[in-house]
Amino acid sequence: MRRIRTSIFLYCGVVLVCALLLFPIYWLFVTALSPPDALQVLPPRLWPAHPRWGVFRDVLAAHPILLWLGNSALAAIGAVALSMSVSVFAGYSLSRFQVRGGQSLGLFILIAKMLPATLLVIPLFSIFRSLHLIGNLWSIVLAHSTLIIPFTTWMLKGYFDTVPRELEQAAMVDGCSPLGALFRVILPVSTPGLAATALYGFVLSWSDYAYARTFLTNAQGSWTANLGITTMKGEYIINWSDISAASLLVALPILLIYLFLERYLVGGLTAGAEK
Amino acid sequence: MHILPRLDLARPSRRHWLGYLLLAPAVILIAFLIVYPLFISLEISFQNVGIVRLDLPHKPFTLSNYTRLFASPDFWNAAWVTLKLVVIVTAACFVIGLGTALLVNQRFRGRSVARVLIALPWAVPEVIAVVIFSWMFDSSFGLVNWLAIQFHLSSGMIAWLSSPAGAFFVICVVMIWKGYPFVSIMALAGLQAIPDDYYNAARVDGASAWQRLLNITLPSLMPVLGVSLVLSMLWVFRDFSIIYTMTGGGPLHATQTLSLMTYEQAFSFFKMGYASAIGIVTLIICIIASRLMMGRAPDNL
Numbered sequence: 001m002r003r004i005r006t007s008i009f010l011y012c013g014v015v016l017v018c019a020l021l022l023f024p025i026y027w028l029f030v031t032a033l034s035p036p037d038a039l040q041v042l043p044p045r046l047w048p049a050h051p052r053w054g055v056f057r058d059v060l061a062a063h064p065i066l067l068w069l070g071n072s073a074l075a076a077i078g079a080v081a082l083s084m085s086v087s088v089f090a091g092y093s094l095s096r097f098q099v100r101g102g103q104s105l106g107l108f109i110l111i112a113k114m115l116p117a118t119l120l121v122i123p124l125f126s127i128f129r130s131l132h133l134i135g136n137l138w139s140i141v142l143a144h145s146t147l148i149i150p151f152t153t154w155m156l157k158g159y160f161d162t163v164p165r166e167l168e169q170a171a172m173v174d175g176c177s178p179l180g181a182l183f184r185v186i187l188p189v190s191t192p193g194l195a196a197t198a199l200y201g202f203v204l205s206w207s208d209y210a211y212a213r214t215f216l217t218n219a220q221g222s223w224t225a226n227l228g229i230t231t232m233k234g235e236y237i238i239n240w241s242d243i244s245a246a247s248l249l250v251a252l253p254i255l256l257i258y259l260f261l262e263r264y265l266v267g268g269l270t271a272g273a274e275k
Numbered sequence: 276m277h278i279l280p281r282l283d284l285a286r287p288s289r290r291h292w293l294g295y296l297l298l299a300p301a302v303i304l305i306a307f308l309i310v311y312p313l314f315i316s317l318e319i320s321f322q323n324v325g326i327v328r329l330d331l332p333h334k335p336f337t338l339s340n341y342t343r344l345f346a347s348p349d350f351w352n353a354a355w356v357t358l359k360l361v362v363i364v365t366a367a368c369f370v371i372g373l374g375t376a377l378l379v380n381q382r383f384r385g386r387s388v389a390r391v392l393i394a395l396p397w398a399v400p401e402v403i404a405v406v407i408f409s410w411m412f413d414s415s416f417g418l419v420n421w422l423a424i425q426f427h428l429s430s431g432m433i434a435w436l437s438s439p440a441g442a443f444f445v446i447c448v449v450m451i452w453k454g455y456p457f458v459s460i461m462a463l464a465g466l467q468a469i470p471d472d473y474y475n476a477a478r479v480d481g482a483s484a485w486q487r488l489l490n491i492t493l494p495s496l497m498p499v500l501g502v503s504l505v506l507s508m509l510w511v512f513r514d515f516s517i518i519y520t521m522t523g524g525g526p527l528h529a530t531q532t533l534s535l536m537t538y539e540q541a542f543s544f545f546k547m548g549y550a551s552a553i554g555i556v557t558l559i560i561c562i563i564a565s566r567l568m569m570g571r572a573p574d575n576l
Contacts (some may be wrong), residue, residue: 097294119554
């Protein structure tokens with residue numbers, strides 16, 4: 001009897017806490033579905049009287065959201081591809097070789113985490129300006145790599161550490177070169193780790209606002225999704241319904257990735273802070 | 276036969292030029308994208324420059340950015356705002372994060388779903404979180420104002436974002452909502468690493484649930500909590516997007532943190548030398564603060 005009562009309490013507690021903490025996301029959804037004039041009425045309704053399911057189609061037609069999403073995706077894919085192609089080798093090296101200075105890499109990653117984006121953005125702005133990259137998505141690809149490389153290197157090193165060395169030994173006995181062993185044996189068995197790491201990098205890039213705001217503001221055709229969303233807030237009139245619908249479209253890819261990534265998150269979040 | 280000297284990967288102490296070769300692309304990219312820019316920052320923080328141009332000759336060395344900085348009331352205001360924000364947001368993130376982690380660590384059906392849901396705000400981009408809360412705290416038709424009136428907490432509509440205290444409060448709410456999932460995820464990972472034997476032994480000895488929490492759970496979580504504490508504080512310290520898109524540092528500089536001040540000086544007033552000096556000071560504070568906190572548990576660094 002007592003066990004049933006505690007488990008009922010437990011369920012109520014879990015449901016209540018989840019409802020409270022996730023309510024803002026629900027409210028974003030409700031706001032998107034409410035016609036704009038229904039939002040100018042008190043009391044607010046927990047569910048719109050006439051949900052406007054067409055809002056997503058309308059907002060896509062009214063604003064270049066697909067262009068913004070495409071730019072965000074291009075920048076994220078570019079930054080992830082660049083970061084992964086150097087991090088795979090670096091992570092493997094740190095996992096398998098004793099490289100002088102390799103020990104201090106953890107410290108370096110921690111310092112990279114402490115770097116205020118607002119500090120790094122100033123010299124990057126002048127560098128990109130002299131390379132004529134301002135307003136160009138390449139500036140974002142490079143800038144986001146500064147966010148991603150420290151994480152991916154550390155995550156991949158951790159992942160390679162869990163792959164037994166006997167695998168490469170066996171491959172090399174069979175005549176593989178060390179690089180061949182990496183490509184034919186280690187990388188194929190590391191697919192889940194590589195995917196999780198790449199997706200984590202994708203999330204980092206997709207969520208950025210500071211770099212896009214600085215490098216792309218004057219180039220409307222290159223706006224990323226987060227930058228585009230902030231321009232939808234008018235000076236006096238704010239159409240919360242449209243902004244909310246657009247926000248949902250922008251947040252959706254990351255929410256889906258999160259569902260997959262949840263198991264691997266800890267590795268990425270603590271990158272550089274653990275031994 | 277082999278181009279490479281024989282390489283025995285089973286021996287972890289192996290030093291080999293291949294190791295350096297594999298590391299080289301990452302090091303070169305980091306050098307170009309992080310170390311070199313950082314060097315420029317440091318350099319221009321000692322120069323009186325507006326908009327930095329790499330093709331122009333250097334300006335003369337000067338300490339004026341730093342002396343101006345420490346004499347500026349705006350800087351001390353920003354430092355104070357940052358400190359308040361770091362303390363309030365980190366503390367609240369800890370209470371909520373630890374609480375939710377303990378909650379979904381209980382045994383019940385559907386807890387894997389609850390674990391995913393409880394940290395969902397982690398996946399909401401900061402700019403989107405700002406959209407959500409700006410609307411919830413809207414001065415005319417926002418939900419929060421309506422609730423406050425229903426529960427007789429306020430007599431009229433509060434213009435949250437136009438009053439200094441209100442804007443600071445809303446920024447805290449957004450940052451807590453974005454920040455607690457991190458602590459929750461970390462604490463949950465820590466909780467799962469505690470062996471069940473500890474609890475069984477404690478139960479045999481007749482320890483109450485409260486005693487088990489105080490004597491087993493919290494001490495075992497300490498290392499994880501220490502790391503999360505430092506990382507959350509660093510995040511609050513450096514965050515730019517939430518405050519910039521929500522209040523822009525206003526009203527009356529009530530939400531202007533050091534990060535915001537750096538950005539404003541660099542890209543609104545185009546005083547990049549001065550801005551870099553603020554950024555360098557921020558970085559030094561971050562390093563010292565985390566060294567002090569990590570220093571107590573050197574294993575974690």
